[in-house]
Amino acid sequence: MSFMSRPVPPTADVVIVGGGVMGTSIAYHLAEAGVHHIVVIERGELGSGSSGKPIGGVRAQFSDPLNIELGSRSLRAWQDFGQRPGADIRLDSVGYLFALTSDQQTADFETAVRIQNSLGVPSRMIGPREAHQLCPYLSTDGLVAAAYSPTDGHARPGLAVQGYARAAARAGVAFATHTTVTGLDTTGDRVTAVHTDHGRISCSTVICAAGAWSERLGAMAGVHLPVRPVRRQLAFTAPLAPPAPRIPFTIDFASTAYFHNSDDGLLFGLADPAQADGFDTTWTPDWLQLFRTAVQRRAPALADMETTSGWAGLYEVTPDHNALIGRAGAPHNFLYATGFSGHGFLQAPAVGEIMRDIHLERTPFIDVTPFCADRFTTGVQTRPEIHVV
Template sequence: MALTTAAGPLPEYADAVIVGGGVIGASIAFHLAEAGVEKVLLLERDRPGSGSSGKPIGGVRAQFSDPVNIRLGQRSLEAWRGFARRPGADVGLESVGYLFLLGDAEEVATFERSIAVQNELGVPSRLVTPREAHGLCPYVDPGSFVAAAFSPGDGWALPAAAVAGYLRAARRHGATVLADCPVTAVDTADAAVTGVRTPLGTVRTGTVICCAGAWSAAVGAMVGVGLPVTPLRRQIAFTGPLRPAPPRIPFTLDLDSTLYFHNDGADGLLVGLSDPRQEPGFGRQFTPEWLAPFRAAARRRAPALGELPVTGGWAGLYEMTPDCNALIGEAGDVSRFLYATGFSGHGFLQAPAVGEVVRDLYLGATPPIDVAPLTADRFAGHGARPEAHII
């Protein structure tokens, strides 16, 4: 997709300036422009999708413990299934389901509570036996866990294709996308946004929407808004072609160790794990040392994966909040500073619904999902909402 770069013209005015060109910013740009907002400007400090959106694992699901996350995931799944029609792109959706491996009675009890809420909201999730789980994913050792949770409507897709698809459609509807154009300051007057500054100059605007992912805390600080987002490196690896080729399997995760894996193309696997030794920071260098805890976890739950060759991998950033739930809302002290960030690993899967929600917050309409519990000021009181199903 041809994108205007930092060498291109910077508009003097925009109705809304979106800071960040990942999948969340791209979705919001599309939904605003589609709704008829005439002057939508998206500014990306690097290239679109080059931050967290360029390197996630691509999972899409509605299996969460928090009802808000369930609804965001559910609505987004509908959008992912119809993405080829609207906004119009092939995101390689694989509706193979999500399979959570549960190692003890406590984990089973946690998922029983979550599944009850999911089912009440229309998600077809269920508990399955270890033998049934093995039938869905032959790699897992049915003797190493006590139950599993499965939802057939979940799966995975291609984030880079989604970012490109959203931005192409946003531009068709009149939005402007500028790459290589960081926001260096947000101007305010009388507690209201008045403009953004960049190396190319200043854009007058009455609305800024922060979608800067792991870099969002710095953007919020420009207007005195606390966005408690901490960057945390996550790494994945690829097996390359395997012989025989892997069967088509669900996106499989071990809740205790955070081991996960799914198909990669027709004949390989993508594998990963949240390394408990990882310290917060912006480092994005791939370091194969994290494969040691991955292999240890694999030998426990899926022994064949413990010895598989790895041909390469990459590192990206999770944008973590204290309760592993997103920050979505509008600042109370600065008029028209909106934010959608801190997704703690589930931003890609929620992007379609979040685009609709932020569109309606901007327009003053009632969003399809009530995200009031996700405002950033929840941490000032007792409103933290810990999400149990984070990997």
């Protein structure tokens, strides 16, 4: 691939800030459409931010039609990734299983499943016994129902980043790694240049795909991107003997505790409700007690499993847990795709297409106006997404 650290090109048509799965997907889709002179700026290595997660879920099980459409279109792209752009991302279509423990949760998911089915997603509500058959670790004690979609699953974000980046590089995209944006020049209602610690780039368009760092970049352009960084942690069990059965990506909805297969064991995760905002990505395994407490009743065999290592990364969270996707009113050539609140990897293929179309002033396959960044100040309302894992 074409990597550089110094100097960066003096000019570009499009500068994409952020070399994770979103930035590389956007670069790939733009280059595939014939856009030239694209530079991707990444402060570390490609995929070193939130896309560094070892395993990422892919699904179309959401409660909001727009998120369902983004997830469903992306699922098809992940399934075809071996042909376009051409890379093995270790996609495992084991399904997603939400364990529900109250009548209200069940009613909410029944509504969501009806919407999903109307949009072609093969999800369904199932009873405790079938949920246990799909995931033998699940206890039926206190389990009211579950929501299951067989075409969901998980893949490897790092492999997806590399797949997109290699294809983009072959099409002429340049990648400036270990390069930090230090400022933007604006003239009138346009961004005219990006300043980095390795040089200045005059440009026609800037696209923010900077994840948890997006609020800082937006401020440089005078655009408010309400994204806050929140640490999320996960852990790996010791190798299991006998091996774990092949199970869906399973989530105890009430606690957000989740688990699924990972090589020779299981991966554990949970959204710690007390986690303070910040950019710290130190792995601190004390959160595991929250997980063990949560699964003591829901999947008791997991509560005492030995863990050997873990990972910490950043979610890029917005006030309503929905993404920010669109074009700024001013500067008009500042575009953004960020704030995915844990859903960025699974939605990246569809969002790459949408950002391509916004840049080329085409009509995207779906109207993303509800995800405009100024919805929090203009009164445009989106429905908060009920699934936040």
